[in-house]
Amino acid sequence: MALTSIQVIAFGMIAEKIKTKELVLEYMPDTEVLLGYLYQQYPDLQHTKFSIAINKKMAVGKTAIPVGAEVALLPPFSGG
Amino acid sequence: MALTSIQVIAFGMIAEKIKTKELVLEYMPDTEVLLGYLYQQYPDLQHTKFSIAINKKMAVGKTAIPVGAEVALLPPFSGG
Amino acid sequence: METKRSPKNIFVQGPISPESIAKSIANHSTKTDIGGHSIFLGQVRADEKEGGKVTAIEYTAYEDMALEKAFEIREAIFAKYPLSCMHIYHSLGEVKVGEICLFVFTSSKHRKAAIDACEELVERIKKEVPVWGKELIDNDGSVWKENL
Amino acid sequence: METKRSPKNIFVQGPISPESIAKSIANHSTKTDIGGHSIFLGQVRADEKEGGKVTAIEYTAYEDMALEKAFEIREAIFAKYPLSCMHIYHSLGEVKVGEICLFVFTSSKHRKAAIDACEELVERIKKEVPVWGKELIDNDGSVWKENL
Numbered sequence: 001m002a003l004t005s006i007q008v009i010a011f012g013m014i015a016e017k018i019k020t021k022e023l024v025l026e027y028m029p030d031t032e033v034l035l036g037y038l039y040q041q042y043p044d045l046q047h048t049k050f051s052i053a054i055n056k057k058m059a060v061g062k063t064a065i066p067v068g069a070e071v072a073l074l075p076p077f078s079g080g
Numbered sequence: 081m082a083l084t085s086i087q088v089i090a091f092g093m094i095a096e097k098i099k100t101k102e103l104v105l106e107y108m109p110d111t112e113v114l115l116g117y118l119y120q121q122y123p124d125l126q127h128t129k130f131s132i133a134i135n136k137k138m139a140v141g142k143t144a145i146p147v148g149a150e151v152a153l154l155p156p157f158s159g160g
Numbered sequence: 161m162e163t164k165r166s167p168k169n170i171f172v173q174g175p176i177s178p179e180s181i182a183k184s185i186a187n188h189s190t191k192t193d194i195g196g197h198s199i200f201l202g203q204v205r206a207d208e209k210e211g212g213k214v215t216a217i218e219y220t221a222y223e224d225m226a227l228e229k230a231f232e233i234r235e236a237i238f239a240k241y242p243l244s245c246m247h248i249y250h251s252l253g254e255v256k257v258g259e260i261c262l263f264v265f266t267s268s269k270h271r272k273a274a275i276d277a278c279e280e281l282v283e284r285i286k287k288e289v290p291v292w293g294k295e296l297i298d299n300d301g302s303v304w305k306e307n308l
Numbered sequence: 309m310e311t312k313r314s315p316k317n318i319f320v321q322g323p324i325s326p327e328s329i330a331k332s333i334a335n336h337s338t339k340t341d342i343g344g345h346s347i348f349l350g351q352v353r354a355d356e357k358e359g360g361k362v363t364a365i366e367y368t369a370y371e372d373m374a375l376e377k378a379f380e381i382r383e384a385i386f387a388k389y390p391l392s393c394m395h396i397y398h399s400l401g402e403v404k405v406g407e408i409c410l411f412v413f414t415s416s417k418h419r420k421a422a423i424d425a426c427e428e429l430v431e432r433i434k435k436e437v438p439v440w441g442k443e444l445i446d447n448d449g450s451v452w453k454e455n456l
Contacts, residue, residue: 197347257340
């Protein structure tokens with residue numbers, strides 16, 4: 001994976017909606033730019049509740065995406 | 081057991097202190113008279129916490145003892 | 161003749177085995193409206209006492225009254241919480257250190273009822289059911305337990 | 309190099325068996341400072357859904373993050389309550405109706421800490437650990453669960 005790309009993994013209902021568990025995208029500086037791209041590319045996600053984790057930590061609001069970060073799209077949890 | 085007698089059963093520490101699990105006493109009309117007798121007969125009980133149950137119900141304060149009742153002397157519970 | 165639901169036995173001679181707990185859990189797999197189980201287990205501790213260490217607890221009970229009281233508590237908890245199942249087991253006789261002496265088990269559709277009911281059951285059993293534990297000490301002495 | 313305690317695995321493939329729960333309980337008999345165990349078990353319900361009935365739940369997780377999160381919760385609960393032991397097991401893959409998918413187990417000297425810690429653990433696991441359950445319906449459909 002090039003340092004100028006960004007790896008996005010998706011789970012549960014989000015993986016179903018975007019029809020893949022993994023995306024490799026051009027680098028994006030923060031979660032707002034990423035969301036803009038996702039909503040454009042997968043309009044269905046606009047009506048779907050999900051969170052973004054960066055390097056396994058929940059990102060709240062606009063959050064910078066470090067180069068080489070692992071970005072995850074997480075629908076509401078339903079363990080237990 | 082004659083109708084004019086009263087059966088008293090004792091448990092745990094109380095049975096140990098009065099050195100028996102069962103007493104048959106002359107009929108007594110209420111728990112105050114019974115306590116008076118017990119404190120007289122077994123002075124050790126004056127310094128021991130216990131409750132009285134009449135026909136398997138806890139007796140609170142001065143309580144009448146029905147003829148033929150089962151009277152029990154119960155030290156503090158310690159199940160579990 | 162009076163007809164009424166009669167008290168279930170709650171007493172087990174000696175310790176409660178982990179296998180009997182597993183069996184009790186497995187028995188609920190056919191109850192497919194259950195979403196959560198809450199279990200409390202009392203275990204005998206090797207407490208330090210004056211003169212030695214606890215090696216076992218010897219349990220006795222006013223059995224008739226204990227079963228009536230357990231039944232009364234059971235009915236009250238069933239009335240208060242939407243439970244599917246409730247089970248209470250208490251040891252009588254000797255239970256050694258590290259062994260289980262109390263097994264309280266509640267089940268419900270959603271977790272909250274099972275969890276709250278289990279906690280309340282444990283508190284009420286300890287407070288209201290006439291059972292006594294005598295701690296046996298390794299110097300051959302003994303101490304009567306008292307619940308806090 | 310950073311040294312730190314590393315996350316323990318909490319995941320079990322398929323259902324959690326009553327036998328493994330019994331084994332886990334039995335393993336604590338040597339810990340003679342324990343006076344109370346609190347256990348929560350999640351069981352898969354045969355809920356009615358549009359179009360049919362739930363027959364199983366298929367669990368997936370963001371495993372690396374889930375283990376980190378479970379570890380973080382574990383450390384926080386250990387810091388908050390005087391516990392002797394804490395165990396968390398969660399199923400991955402298919403768990404059929406009536407089977408156990410979550411096993412949370414806390415132990416302490418006195419009952420209160422074990423009971424309170426167990427309840428808090430269950431709440432935090434459901435809310436914070438990235439696990440997803442897909443309810444499989446008997447008409448071959450499916451519904452993503454959402455924790456309340």
